[in-house]
Amino acid sequence: MISRTTLNLVLLAMLAVLAESSWGNGKGNSYNYDLSKMSDLRKLYNSKVFKAERMTRPLEGLSFQHGIISHSGVRATLEDGTKWLVHKGDGYGISSQTVVVDARHMSTNWKIVETKNFGGSKTVSDFVKAGGTDYKLIFDNCHDASGRMMKD
Template identity: 70%
Template sequence: MMVTNALGVFMFAVALMVAEGSWGSDKNSYSYDLSKASDLRKLYNSKVYAADRMTRPLEGLPIQAGIISHSGVRVTLADRTKWLVHKGNNFGISSQTVVVDARHMSNSWRIRETKNFRGSKTVSDFVKAGGTDYSLLFNNCHNAAGRMMGN
């Protein structure tokens, strides 16, 4: 699905946020890697060739154990750039599923599953699968990452 209207680009712009590190302690301190509507539209419509379901320890914890962790999906595009699509409470403004340049990921992330999508999905498909709302019990980062990977 191609996003061409201004509302679609705006919605993606607010979802495409980059915070320091792997979402440091101040989740409301946002900076942006992409700000032009044309760049946002291009990323949103980019085909995903590979995806890695990844986890890391929760903020402030030294280890992860099962659901006591944070999940996301790192996607690889045709140009070999990598982006993390993940969800969390208060991560975004209009959507709690956000897209982060993978350069901002800490080294505590670990690959749990890899899939080759061969360009059959776009970044927008992953954002939509993540969903806009967050619920700790019923619609959290683990649920979102599972939907993104088709599980």
């Protein structure tokens, strides 16, 4: 069971990322996301994931990807059909380097490499926890995190 303090820290980190973000397209765009209330964040955090797609894209500044020379994350589809990208990167969050962002802002460079039907057996919070709080380039990077998220 996750403690209330940990939950609040994760929700605050998600709020910071959802409130303003400049990831994924290399143009430094900021997005003003719709989820600004703690109740909305809590609802997202507890939402059941029905489909998960492990995806990759080129690293910032590169036009190609090859194996680990890429960035990866998991696009989670919820019961209501909304899609959210759960991914990890150095400096992505405040209390956790695994963050959740609205998938409608993903660039077209993302490509699906694996799909899994979870049928609601996991929640967004399970994916965030699987991603982990700390980023380490060698032993706990985006690829490690997205691989853990896709496990049953």
